[in-house]
Amino acid sequence: MITILIVIYVVFISLGLPDSLLGVAWPVLHNEMNVPESFASVMSIIIGVCTGGVSFVSGTLIRKFGTARVTLASIFVTALGLVGISFSPNIVLMIIFSIILGYGAGAIDTGVNNFVSLHYNASHMNFLHCFWGVGVTVSPMIMSVFLGGEEGSWRNGYRVVALLQVLIALAVVTVMRKWINAEKSTVISDEEGGEKEEKGFFEIMKIRGVPVSILSLGLYCSMEFICGTWGATYIVNVFSLEPSVAAKWVSLYYGGIMLGRLVSGFVATRLGDNRLIRLGIVFSAFGIIVLLLPVGKASLVGFLLMGFGFGPVFPSVLHNIPERFGVRYSADITGFHMGGAYAIGFGAQLIYGFTATSTSFKITGFVLLALCAGLFAANMTALKQIKEKKM
Numbered sequence: 001m002i003t004i005l006i007v008i009y010v011v012f013i014s015l016g017l018p019d020s021l022l023g024v025a026w027p028v029l030h031n032e033m034n035v036p037e038s039f040a041s042v043m044s045i046i047i048g049v050c051t052g053g054v055s056f057v058s059g060t061l062i063r064k065f066g067t068a069r070v071t072l073a074s075i076f077v078t079a080l081g082l083v084g085i086s087f088s089p090n091i092v093l094m095i096i097f098s099i100i101l102g103y104g105a106g107a108i109d110t111g112v113n114n115f116v117s118l119h120y121n122a123s124h125m126n127f128l129h130c131f132w133g134v135g136v137t138v139s140p141m142i143m144s145v146f147l148g149g150e151e152g153s154w155r156n157g158y159r160v161v162a163l164l165q166v167l168i169a170l171a172v173v174t175v176m177r178k179w180i181n182a183e184k185s186t187v188i189s190d191e192e193g194g195e196k197e198e199k200g201f202f203e204i205m206k207i208r209g210v211p212v213s214i215l216s217l218g219l220y221c222s223m224e225f226i227c228g229t230w231g232a233t234y235i236v237n238v239f240s241l242e243p244s245v246a247a248k249w250v251s252l253y254y255g256g257i258m259l260g261r262l263v264s265g266f267v268a269t270r271l272g273d274n275r276l277i278r279l280g281i282v283f284s285a286f287g288i289i290v291l292l293l294p295v296g297k298a299s300l301v302g303f304l305l306m307g308f309g310f311g312p313v314f315p316s317v318l319h320n321i322p323e324r325f326g327v328r329y330s331a332d333i334t335g336f337h338m339g340g341a342y343a344i345g346f347g348a349q350l351i352y353g354f355t356a357t358s359t360s361f362k363i364t365g366f367v368l369l370a371l372c373a374g375l376f377a378a379n380m381t382a383l384k385q386i387k388e389k390k391m
Helices: 002-032 039-065 067-087 091-119 122-146 154-174 176-184 201-205 210-239 243-271 273-292 296-310 313-319 321-325 330-358 361-390
Strands: none
Touching (some): 002 039, 002 067, 002 091, 002 122, 002 210, 002 243, 039 091, 039 210, 067 154, 067 176, 091 122, 091 313, 091 321, 091 330, 122 154, 210 296, 210 313, 210 361, 243 273, 243 296, 273 296, 273 361, 313 321, 313 330, 321 361
16 A cells, blocks of 8 residues: 555546646736736636546446556546647637646546545545645746746647656556456455445435535635746736746745645644644735735745645644545545635635726735635534534
């Protein structure tokens, strides 16, 4: 299982690599594609809808084909989407390949998260998402090398990331048989025991605590997506920095997420998922407050602090799903969390994008603070409902 775990960590680098590309390339990309700056929200929504859509059916896909096969196919689909975007001559083709990119990411996310939550402890889940942080931290650095060059130089950033995806897919091939056997040998049982018929979407959504738990993850994703998609544009507009410099600040934000998950990995077993979630929310609120301080460019340190706070929230919620709702439908509930959270997150990011571009990007800190307060309230409500259900 150790070999499989190492490859799964590498797979999560592949999942993170494309996530920050669009945001850091957009200040240059939107001019070349001749679309307004606010169109970044539309592009993110397209990717998010496809990613979320696959998440809703990924439980069925995983049961039919297995996590290993679904993961391998999805990585190749993601690479195809990235290559297609890099060669797109216009926004229409770019949208088509963005759809392909979104479909590739969704199944990986749900399948691997569910596999790790069932087979490994909370520390491994945080370390797993730390490797996602490696991916989203490295890709802005890759893109910053090409930004500022001749027209279309951002395309090479996408191609380099596509090549890395293919190399990671080859790593999956090396453990494919072991991974498949590990899934086959695992017997999943819960407190109810016995055979049980499949539950559909509406039946699962009636489980007490599920909807508000999904809402809490959606509010978290709203903050993460706003920072990821619009962070560079915010820095360029408010502080008049070059896109290549802004990309490095966004990379620092993702580095904060990675560091937060690394630290959480060492303390997760002792503190537990729910305490880590609360601590992460409080620390991210501190980072947002720093971002709002009238201290000029020094306030951008808030991106690092905010990212550090974000670190444990997402992996801890996902790892806690089997404990909160049982293991029998954990793949489905994980998928619903991913799909629902993406829908909420990208919806909020869309509203923010059009609002900020039509008013001022100075609203960013206040929007993030409101979402953070909502996240704290939703998470506490979910825990209360789950506790009442178990009594």
